[in-house]
Amino acid sequence: MRVALKEVKQKTCKACGSKFRPSLSTQKACSVKCALDLAPANQDKARKAIAQRERREIKVRKEKLKGRADYAKEAQAAINRYVRLRDAHLGCISCDKPASWQGQWHCSHFRSVGAAPHLRFNLWNMNKSCSACNNFLSGNIMAYRPALIEKIGQDKVDWLECSNGIERHDIPYLKRVKAIFVRKARRIEKRLEETMSWIAV
Incomplete structure (x- = not known):
């Protein structure tokens, strides 16, 4: 019994059209000349694909090398950025610098991370502060406290001052904190951009 050979489907040459x-299913050019014409474009694609794969592999290797302290640092940076954006319309929590002040703004903890690590990511405990108060006056707590009472209320400040706990945030928790506050910060930035574009019109 003779088996009929399947006819090879025609293709369009990627070089000359x-x-x-x-003769092969992977063939993209009709001749050697056309294949050589396609070579530089294919080399660029191959180089980009290799570079992309290398970047992914480096990222995976870096993730494996990261410890809990690295994840805590990333989570803290994400939540700090969110707090600065949340309080963008407010001045310094600890002094009379207005929101229009052109210096560097920080996220200041009412109870420090060293004294109350369990409150490290508590949003009542975190507020926008100028770099002078946060860096050089250790948060300027004498002025911080009455302003915080005005902002969130006496009950919440009392709770912060009396709260004692031992909490060692694990890596999955720190990853969640980072992801949540990166998203929240982006949402605020988007709203601010929309407001500014509306004002410009």
């Missing part, structure tokens, strides 16, 4: 019947 003419129709041809390939």
Whole structure:
């Protein structure tokens, strides 16, 4: 019994555009000349693909090398950024610098991370502060406290001052904190951009 050979489907040459019947299913050019013409473009694609794969591999290797302290640092940076954006319309919590002040703004903890690590990511405990108060006056707590009472209320400040706990945030928790506050910060930035574009119109 004779088996009929399947006819090879025509392809369009990627280099010159003419129709041809390939001898291999992966063949993209009708001739050696056209294949050579395609080579630089294919090399660029290959280089980009290799570079992309290398970047992914480096990222995975870096993730494996990271410890809890690295994840805590990333989570803290994400939540700090969110707090600065949340309080963008407010001045310094600890002094009379207005929101229009052109210096560097920080996220200041009412109870420090060293004294109350369990409150490290508590949003009542975190407020926008100028770099002078946060860096050089250790948060300027004498002025911080009455302003915080005005902002969140006496009950919440009392709770912060009396709260004692031992909490060692694990890596999955720190990853969640980072992811949540990166998203929240982006949402605020988007709203601010929309407001500014509306004002510009």
